[in-house]
Amino acid sequence: MRGTMPDEKQFHQSNSRNWDRRAFFVKLGLGSLSVAAAGTAVFGYQFLSPNVLFEPSPIINAGKPESYPLDSVTLDVNSGIYLIHSHEGFFSIGAVCTHLGCLTAWKPELGIIACPCHGSKFTRNGEKIEGPAPRPLPWYRVWLSEEGDLMVDRSTTIRSMQFLRV
């Protein structure tokens, strides 16, 4: 053990510790800024997503089944659904085109559902015949309420060809 060794070591250590301290604070600062930036991004995303929506209920009361004659297709413009009374029973499909969201129309003379915007065509069962639409029209859950009204839930899609017999 020489007398100079501890001093040299100490000097070296203190010097490197100083440098480490600066690097540490730079990293701490950058790290804090990154955390703050990430927090701001999360906050911004959550702020821009509304927590309460004043949108119509997905469940629609379509009235008494008797008001839909056999072999009829009824478009409800406000809720964007078709209520169809076929020989197999009642069913409901979405009237909003799966392409870009236009409201389709039932063409009784052709027996098809057609979209006015970009020419998509569907059968009465919602199957795609032609056009840019990527998917068939969705089938919605239909049931009878306790009062005997036809109810449609637009938020619940079901497999096609499931009919409600009344």
Added chain:
Amino acid sequence: MATSASYFDQLRKSRVWRSIFRSGTGASTLHRSLVIQQDVFLHLFPTKVRRRMLNIGVTWYLGTLTFGTFMILVSTGILLMLYYHPSVPQAYFDTKDLQFVVTSGLFLRNLHRWSAHAMVFLVFAHMFRVFYRGAYRPPREFNWIIGVILLLITLLLSYTGYLLPWDQLAFWAITVGSNIASAVPLVGNKVHFLLLGGNLVNANALLRFYVLHCMILPLAAIFFIAIHFWRIRKDGGLYTHPSQPPASSNISATKAVR
């Protein structure tokens, strides 16, 4: 003539004038340069421009005309804002009131609409002009990028303004347009939701588009327009084709104050 000019000279020598415009009086080249260089708005532009570059054949003034339509849109838009409420019960009727009730409202609305069409046309014409002259090439490639950003802002301004009349055309155009955003892989539905503030084109969508149209996008446009103009100077002024004669004696002066 002489008297009005001397009055103006007197005014320019007054203490108030000198406190506002610090470039000083005089008609020397230096003073004229300082007028441009020391003004917060004018300093974006070069202090010297070759006379030949001011000929209409060089640029067809397309960028300046685009900026002109933008200024018309800002001024008419601010006036339209005074009578328009971005709410579902009122938006459509406010638009109709602007047409049939408000004095000069029809003129302002039509001026806003036609200027918007003209701006989109002029932006594209300006872009084609720059492209076919080859004026996008280095050192001007960054200003081309700024121009592309300004093109996108122009189209977004048109798109967001389209919803505000709140009629059937507006509703379905935004329904279709916002559904295009849903086609983005993975985040499409989220983007759609954030853009509309809901799942439907509804009160939130109207308000969001209003804020985008009247605040965010115009401020972004002004920001990038300032950079766009400033870069013309920094990149050595308007583009000269190599076949045209080079700059005359004032090139050194231009460089000195750049």
